[in-house]
Amino acid sequence: MTNQNQTTYSAANIVNYYEQLQLLQPAEKIILERLRPQLSTMDMLDIGVGGGRTTQHFAPLVKSYVGIDYSAAMIEACKRRFEQSQTRFNFSVGDARNMAEFADNSFDFILFSFNGIDYVDHGDRLKIFQEIKRIGRPNCYVLFSSHNLQVMEKGFQWRTKISFNPLNTYTNLVMLALLKLCNLSITQKKLASSKYLIIRDESHNFRLKTYYIRVQDQVLQLEKSFNNVEVYSWQSGLEIKDNHDRALTADEWLYYFCEIR
Ligand SMILES: C[S@@+](CC[C@H](N)C(=O)[O-])C[C@H]1O[C@@H](n2cnc3c(N)ncnc32)[C@H](O)[C@@H]1O
Structure with a gap:
């Protein structure tokens, strides 16, 4: 599964697509505003950075910024796009399943946006959460989104x-x-x-194998290692607190915001 997805994310037309994306999604905007007062003190890791859509919004505000992606072509695109800021923003090829290049307790905020975590199988997904927990400091904020099986x-x-x-x-x-x-x-x-x-699914002409999970099961998966798990509608950016609403939401994907325990 992973190799096929990695090949797809390295294809020139797909890299071009992500390179031209500009806007934050509503839930990302909400979290950015919530964290804004603290961002200047934070070391941030942007996993699966793609073409740098989130870089332009977060990187100028944080203390330090690293973007990684397992697609070398995506990282090349980021380096081109942010050529002027290369001394302050770092980009490197890296796989979320093994982030040995980062020491334990390195980051205050870890983002894996726009469903990037959905392109590995279940075992590798759990490994990614373990790696995030290892390289994030206690109370490190974690924000990611994932497809909704419901x-x-x-x-x-x-x-x-x-x-x-x-x-x-x-x-x-x-x-x-x-x-x-x-x-x-x-x-x-x-x-x-x-x-x-x-x-x-139909994204990128059925070329990707994508992990879909029920909202409540994602919350349970997270609660084993993370505190204060919150769920946000990607479309409205509003928090979905009630279990009944979580079970009925029509959002194709949800944002999950939590803290490392
Ligand atoms: C849907 S794109 C989103 C790109 C970007 N974050 C954005 O929001 O525009 C998902 C990205 O995650 C990357 N990705 C998927 N699995 C990964 C992994 N195991 N390690 C690092 N990057 C990964 C893909 O190469 C791709 O660039």
Whole structure:
């Protein structure tokens, strides 16, 4: 899974796509504002930095900034994009599953944005959380986002594809047929009974294998090693506190904000 995803994230057209992204997502804006008073004292690590979308917003505000990505092409793109700031912003090729290049207790804020953590399998995801815990200082803030399995469960149902516009209905049904073809082993029963699943979704033309998890299961996964786990809608940026709301949210992915214990 990981090699295929890493190859996809190294393809020139995909690197170009991430290189031109500019805006923060609403949940990222909310957290930036919340941390703003402390950012100037913080050593920050931006994992899966991609083309540097988050760099321009966070890096000028923090004490020190390092961006890593397992795609060398993404890191080259960041170096090009921030050529002027290279003395203050650091970029290097690095894999979140093994961040041996960083000593224990190195960072105050660790970001793994826009679902970057979803491109490894379950065992490697747990390794990433362990690595984050090792290199972050006590009370280090951690912010990342991850795909929502609850929404994908509905995405596999043809009833959700029907609309008043026949052209939209046709396009939706073709995409559903492709989704099912790319994920032959995934049945409605499996979707309903799984806490997490690896799914080839339509992003980047079905080239990526992506980890999807239920919100409550992600919270439980985090609560083993992290404190004060909060969940944010990526779309509105609003915190979703109530378990019932978490189970019903229609966000395709959620932001998780927590602190290292
Ligand atoms: C969806 S892109 C997001 C890029 C950027 N953070 C943004 O928000 O625009 C996910 C990024 O995570 C990187 N990535 C995925 N798994 C990784 C891993 N194990 N170690 C480091 N980077 C990884 C990919 O190469 C890709 O650049």
